[in-house]
Amino acid sequence: MIDVINLEKHFGDNKVLNGIDVTINKGDIVVVIGPSGSGKSTFLRCLNCMEDPTGGQIIFNGVDIADLKVDINVHRRHMGMVFQHFNLFNNKTVLQNIMLAPVHLNCKDLKKAKRKNARTKFANLFRSSGNKKPLQEITETKASIIENARTQAMELLSRIGLEDKADVYPSTLSGGQKQRVAIVRSLAMNPDVILFDEPTSALDPEMVGEVLDLMKALAKDGMTMIIVTHEMGFAREVANRVLFIDEGQILESAPPDEFFAHPKNPRLKDFLSKVL
């Protein structure tokens, strides 16, 4: 689903990513680990062009999204992202946080379809009767879009047990609750893949569990996930592939059993001996 070919990123003279090649298939749960400053977060942020790659290709669903001419917003809809610091919209309630993107983007599509139909209708006036172009079918209205988004948002909230928090602002939530809301916010767009950028690093230890549990549940549902984390136990339990990145390159890529039990790369051996 995602093919990363020779991905490079440098900030000025500072080379952060030195040619990364990796393929991520549907249903994969890939955990990325590495020492700090190794480029693992940059790698993740390049995948949805939060940072524009300076070289290489990222083929996502058949399109090279590293190309600056591509309308990245269309592809980001299919790529959720969860941040270390949650980044819930502070001026919106929890429910609005989840509904905002689906409602706005679907309404935009609806408007576009309507405009296109109006144009076709006008053009049809000048076409001979056998030559008329058919109109696009519009099944939704603005009200139905909002209603659907609300039902979906409430379903998602009930899944994480926070229905009663629907109308409060994020500032009243605990860290774990914020991160779970952030995860379902990205789920609301029905993404093909979700990128997790150290989702538990800013949490109190006792809240890490609830977030990891939600991520495990997502993994069980077959969601494709790419996770940058320091939770080695989680990586071992959930991942089906673990990548080790250092100095902007993937030094080892293996299933978790092999990765942790028989590391081949000396740099990885050294790293694992420190963290395990």
Add this chain to the structure above:
Amino acid sequence: MDNFIQKIEKFIEILIDHKGYIKVLEGLKNTLLIAVLGLIIGIVIGTVIATIRVLPKYKVLPRVLNTICSLYVALFRGTPVVVQLLVFYYVMLPLWNAHMTGVQVAILVFGLNSGAYISEIMRSGILSVDQGQMEAGRAVGLSFGTTMIKIVIPQAVKNILPTLGNEFIALIKETSVVSFVGAADLYVAFNYIGSNSYEFMVPYLTMAIIYIILVLIISLGIKIMERSLRKSDRRH
């Protein structure tokens, strides 16, 4: 003291018997009109400029727009507002062969002028909003503009509301120079009363009090607005 009471009586006579209050009300209306519409135009211009100035700069178009905005801000911050009024009224309008009343010119010039100041205020407001908010908006597929309008600017406005209120207060007081282009504001009204009675002390004192009351009402309004905007920060 007798003298002062006499002066007050004379002032009241002109204010009420000679219909001076109509002039005052009209002046008040014009002053408020120029300040409020000027502020609205200023906020729109200021927000647009501030947004352009925080755009990522690796493409050509944002850079060109950025330069234009810098020039605009330099121009309007670098000249006194009286000069801008005079230039607009006596240079631009004849050049364009256009006809505008003094009030219209004043609204436009004060809008353009405060736009330059508000753009800087707004820019600092936008920069004060956590970068993560923009990233989160972009990550769910919203465009730069949509994220700006729906997420970043509402939070920026909340942060800069006290400063924005300051700008409004300054604007109301600055409008007292619009008589340069023939707009009848509060100053013109009280000047009229003064010159009819050959007595300026009480009219100008009253004018000062009216300005103070206006400013007090505005600061109260800002306080109320701030409280309602802060509701997303409350923890309970």
